[in-house]
Amino acid sequence: MLSHEELQRYARHIVLRDIGGPGQQALKAARVVVVGAGGLGSPILQYLAAAGVGTIGIVDDDTVSLSNLQRQVIHGTPDIGRPKVASARDAILRLNPHVTVEAHAIRLDATNARNVLSGYDVVIDGTDNFATRFLVADACEALERPLVAAAVIEFYGWVTVLMPYATGPDGSRNPSLRAIMRQPDDGRAQTCAEFGILGVVPGILGTLAAAEALKLVLGLGMPLVRRMLTVDVRDMSIDALDYEGEPATGTELT
């Protein structure tokens, strides 16, 4: 049950016909994990916490550094040198003491990914490398957990929802990450450290990812399944690309 204080805190949610008391209860009962407490993870964690997601997992083995603070807004100057999971947990509890935080100060690998992620209903990927992105996507596919995946570089970003264990309206299986994206050597991939990143870009993509996670918990609207939203801040354009995974038969694409 929601306390009197919680009813007040979430009043603007509860007044929404599509959320109401039952929806807010569903948020409180939900367990959502965010992989990466960096540029994307910061707004994701803040909005999940403010929205009243009852249990929030954070996975990150890094510590806060000065060059993070231009975009990783959940951390502050006094947090430099602290584990990101500890800094993020403190910020979340300051924002909303009704939330339980589960801090995983580890780097996900093949031995622990399924074990960690299986404890959650929804997984959000905001990591900074492709090895972890594919590890998380594979684990979510095996565990049958919806995955909200977002990525950023320079002035650009994308976000999509992957549910490859489920079928779409046409009866065919939704594509997996591997069905639409090539896994590169991480040396080839564009990193924020090398290419740079405008600080607000992960803010925009992170809030979009948080919105998708809240929608999944609430069973609200249309999730970005088979659809990739791309953001270009240079000309401030947003494109939605509908995609399928399976290659066409034959060599000619029509």
Add this chain to the structure above:
Amino acid sequence: MKITVKLFATFRQGRFKIAEQDVPEGTTIADVLDTLAIEVADVGMLFVNGRHAEPEQRLAGGVVLAIFPLVGGG
């Protein structure tokens, strides 16, 4: 034949966002990447009419080819 090429993220810089191109019959995606000076190893996602595609595949007239770089930062 005419195809439409859509570029995303960093691939737009110094190139274009969307362009119609006249290409010879039998053109592959790799040929298009060549003319755009995009290395296959830098490509993250390829879609033809929204369907995942591989560089060696040949294109038909009228298709929309979408090319994404390896955007994976967080």
